[in-house]
Amino acid sequence: MKQQLVISALGEDRPGIVEELSHTVLEAGCNVEDSRMTVLGGEFAVLLLVSGNWAGIAKLEDALDRLAAEAGLTLVHKRTAPRPPAADRLPYAVDVVALDHPGIVYQLAHFFSERNINIEDMVTSSYAAAHTGAPMFSVHMVVEIPADTHIAALREEFLDFCDELNLDAVMEPVKG
Structure with a gap:
């Protein structure tokens, strides 16, 4: 075995x-x-x-x-042990870019945790903006959204949340 x-x-x-x-x-x-x-x-x-x-x-x-x-x-x-398939969850990709400041990862994790949304994978990086040299931060994550969640409402709530924090964000289904 x-x-x-x-x-x-x-x-x-x-x-x-x-x-x-x-x-x-x-x-x-x-x-x-x-x-x-x-x-x-x-x-x-x-x-x-x-x-x-x-x-x-x-x-x-x-x-x-x-x-x-x-x-x-x-x-x-x-x-x-092998992870059982999550038949009742939908994989979505989340990409966020913003001026770097403390707390971005926590704020995103808190948003999803409050909604019982698991973060499956996450990659973050810091870099200097091309023309200005401003400190930037990017996050790419894959989240598992419960299948009974109203996706349009969640997406709107997430984008409003990001607007309040001055985060540029996209949330879309994982393709492939």
């Missing part, structure tokens, strides 16, 4: 980290099913969803402890 393991790794950015992690997974007889990797400041961060049989996952758990010590990584791993 297929087992799953979620792995979080954090360490000083350098060439070879992905190779070391993926080699460790392969040597245990497991497979990387899903991943997110990025460099934040001077640190490399990765989330992996790995699958394998029971023995392979157990072997990988032991190997990860050794890899953490040898490679100077902070590693956390946890067994998980």
Whole structure:
């Protein structure tokens, strides 16, 4: 029976980290099913969803402890189960751009949390505006909206919320 393991790794950015992690997974007889990797400041961060049989996952758990010590990584791993399909939820993409200021992520998360809307995925970034150099902030997220929600009313409420906070936003169904 297929087992799953979620792995979080954090360490000083350098060439070879992905190779070391993926080699460790392969040597245990497991497979990387899903991943997110990025460099934040001077640190490399990765989330992996790995699958394998029971023995392979157990072997990988032991190997990860050794890899953490040898490679100077902070590693956390946890067994998980496949997520059941959300038949009663509709995936929507939300994109927000604004002048950077504290609290944008919290305000967006609070808006959706109050309405029982799960944030499935989120990516944020800060950058300088092209011509002015003003500090900008962008958020891309995928949310799962309960199927019984009146989408037009939610979209209008969300756009009004964003207007009050001076956030430029779009909410549309995930395509594909």
